Amino acid sequence: MVKVGLWGSLTSYTGGATHVEVAAGNIREMLLALGQNYPGLKPHLDRGVAVSINGQIYRDAWFQKIPEGAEVFLLPKLAGG
């Protein structure tokens, strides 16, 4: 299981939970599971998000493995100048 931290405004789609657990071995599995378990999250996931695993932010890496016990956060997709 992966414990996923959510940014504040997403907690309205998880019944107020700031962290949720899903079964996933990589980022893609995690995003699919989040969308299935919390349908309100899906539009945000579809719009694009970044994922932080143990402090390292991934923008487009579906198959990045998530180690057991890793610190995982969902973040808005980063944009820069």
Next chain:
Amino acid sequence: MPLDAKPGMDFKVIGTRPVRPDGIDKVTGRARFGADFNMPGQLTGRVLRSPHAHARVKSIDVSQALKLQGVKAVVTRDDFNADAVDPALMDVLVNVMARDKVLYEGHAVAAVAAVDAPTARQALKLIKVDYEILPHVTDVEEAMKPSAPVLHADMFTDGVEPRPTKASNIASRVEFGHGDVEAGFQQADVIVEREFRTEAAHQGYIEPHAVVASMGADGYAEMWCCTQGHFMVRNISAHLNGVDVSKLRVTASEIGGGFGGKTTVFLEPVALALSRKANRPVKLVMTRDEVFRASGPTSSSYVKVKIGAKKDGTITGAYAELAYQGGAFRGSPVDMGAMCTYACYDLKNVQVVGYDVVVNRPKQAAYRAPGAPQAAFGVESVIDELAQKLGMDPIDLRLKNAARDGTKSSYGPTFGPNGLIQTLEAAKNHPNYKVKLGPHQGRGVAVGFWFNFGGQTAVSMNVNIDGSIALAVGTPDIGGSRASMGLMAAEELGIAYDKVRTIVADTASLGFNDVTEGSRVTFSSGLATVQAARDAIKKMCGRAAQMWGIPEDAVEWKDGHAHPAGANAGNFPPMSLADIAKDAGNTGGPIAGHCEVNAEGAGISFATHLVDVEVDPQTGRTQVLRYTVIQDAGKAIHPTYVEGQYQGGAAQGVGWALNEEYIYGKDGRLQNAGFLDYRIPVCSDLPMIDTVIIEVPNPGHPYGVRGVGETGIVPPLGAVGNAVSHACGHRMTVVPMSPPRSLKAIKG
């Protein structure tokens, strides 16, 4: 993207300062910028723009324009099939050519292609647009009020439950943080709470947007333009015109500045549509007036900050509320701003709420660390005021609360190794921090943070017959990346820097590359360059092994030569890269290295800025006396360019802090669309900006590189604000701190 670090990091080429490869071309005028491209039979394009801030477009009649001799094509909303456009790109389409409404003054409603500019201008006058003028709003706070004119009837605030049933100009609400902020404030001995406002600033690139598009009767097209991402231009322009991506080849010109403002399209899809209709090449170049009115400045903002601390300086609670307008479309960088707001601090109780707001202004575009400077202005000002109230040195207060390796960031993830502490300590020990100040002078300190990221990157490295290297990258060079790539290639291959020529290849010559943004290029194209060099080295070792008749793994690469590895490999004299290249035709053909990667592992970056100013008590004019940038680069590949990025960020930040602002009239029209009335800093406005490069290696890059392009603009608003506040004896809360505002502060 972990790669093996260079053993021992004993660099031979990295860290040197060779002359920039584009320098001579640029100072002699040989460099070809966007507007320098011309083609036989080329037509001149012009865009008709809305004079109204908000209006319904009831009809567009182009018949008279088409009858004008010399007019070859006119395009309007009817020439773009909105039904076939990806919903994610709908705002881009609407922005490049208005549909049912114009949403800001300057919004494109039609474009013409004619034999010359006078004819094109005359044709614009013959296009009849019937507008139904609607109420408008250009101020972010006004736009949030329930009584404000609503821009989009289908905009219901995201991030709020239950979902609002009434449309509004608030596109979304975001929130970050952890802990219990109210409990944190109850523990505080001192609390400072203030409201701040920043006006919109333009990126101020010297080169206006320019493009030449040429589509043939066979449907194949070429395009030359100044952009930070020609692959992005290709994909979007092709999509909006219903053209296969493979049929459009885009070449990026030399670029006269971008700073984030050229990470999207404005003219390019329109030029392609005109060319297709006219069956001739079409050139579109924005005037400076159009750049201001129709391309993206950054967001204006409202920022509320509340911070509480104990007497010893420990911050117990921190709250912020941000409202950023993104122009007429959703997508202001308030989410980035909210994440960066307190990123420099190690906080137990922190909360940031952000609102993305639409107004009748041009669609905002990224500007160096988008969203971060506005929030940092508020936070760094309040931190400074807290230091005053606590009687603490402002650097000591920051050191006491600074984020470090292992800090749980205010936006969630735990930070890895970073250099914030080192930048603060270097600032405290810098001679500029010890200079005694005179009357009407003030000193400001501020810190700043930016994420940095990587992204999709493709690099091709060809070994030429004489042993020189042709390196093709796909990321436009906006800050010296060709030199940096050349240095990394030379370092890895073990050859001299001047043996490598780096070019920015067109979209048909390389795999997809993300836009040059997010301070990503030295990191990601550099990482790909190192990887491509290692690929080429492997192949060259194979050729040497073939020549020597030994196994490939019995050859190692050292100092630009293939060597037999160990006593059992045989006793052969080393073969240089040039030796191997010379015989490549007989040993298997051309040698090339490649790398196609989605680069991950970019390292975060922090900076500390120091500034001394003097404010003229008679006029309110602020003169910057000294400015010092101290920033973590991970590893400076070409230190001169790194220093240039630091200085450039500071210079632009000073301009934003002191003078630059979009000024709107009550009619919703921009009042100062030109460099005479929108004042960016010139040399006489700035001292020589001192720089200190801190190097805390990023473990995600083989040489330790961190992006450096954006962090430098995060602290200046706060640093200058603090300095001006001390000089005036009054806390400044509005950017820009232009002479009238400073004078008012002095006079009370």
